[in-house]
């Protein structure tokens with residue numbers, strides 16, 4: 001488990017190493033002034049997508065989410081937030097098209113309620129976050145989305161722990177799926193993960209092969225109370241740092 005420390009993503013383009021993995025946690029509840037500043041950095045496609053959201057609260061959160069994402073990435077890429085360009089994979093995964101020093105820079109983002117996570121690394125990665133809450137019909141969803149082994153691990157727990165274990169399993173699998181840029185329903189079955197609370201987060205098999213799991217790193221992220229997060233990336237020996245983005249630092 002990696003607890004967050006406060007800080008800011010300051011000019012990381014030079015000092016961000018090949019094995020570094022940074023996760024930024026931010027609050028999407030932004031003041032009107034900050035939202036206006038964030039909006040100025042968005043591209044026309046982002047504004048159009050946000051404009052199509054029906055609820056004002058969703059439009060505000062989406063504006064803050066993309067604004068904060070651009071702010072964080074601009075520090076790593078060495079490019080002003082408004083000038084960052086994204087390309088999208090076949091299942092919608094955004095990637096940066098360039099960084100100032102030409103070194104590859106990967107990111108992934110997830111949001112739940114007012115919690116935003118932005119993960120940055122030098123290899124393709126995936127991140128997810130979910131609010132922990134009681135889920136009455138978790139078994140119905142798990143039967144479709146989880147492996148028999150994952151299902152058994154959750155069922156073996158006392159009833160009061162099963163919703164949290166279900167959500168933990170979901171975030172771990174979704175982080176893996178997002179790392180490879182696929183979709184939940186098309187690729188959830190590819191990854192089997194550890195679920196039991198107190199045991200380390202681990203990929204147990206990939207495409208049915210336990211041997212392939214050794215090439216994956218999976219991290220359980222300790223965030224704010226009542227939220228659980230996960231980060232997945234291929235390879236081992238990463239140096240993970242989790243930080244909280246302070247509102248005053250999130251200027252654009």
Ligand SMILES: CC(C)(COP(=O)(O)OP(=O)(O)OC[C@H]1O[C@@H](n2cnc3c(N)ncnc32)[C@H](O)[C@@H]1OP(=O)(O)O)[C@@H](O)C(=O)NCCC(=O)NCCS
Pocket residue numbers: 065066090091092093094108109110111112126127128129174177178179180181182183184185186
């Ligand atoms: C990607 C996906 C897992 C996200 O799940 P979610 O719980 O709704 O959202 P999260 O908060 O975890 O993540 C959202 C962020 O993930 C990123 N993202 C989008 N698609 C992604 C993908 N395929 N892989 C990785 N990351 C993706 C985006 O940055 C997005 O942020 P944005 O909303 O600000 O643009 C889910 O929407 C999915 O399965 N999509 C695939 C759809 C598909 O298969 N399309 C095929 C083409 S028809």
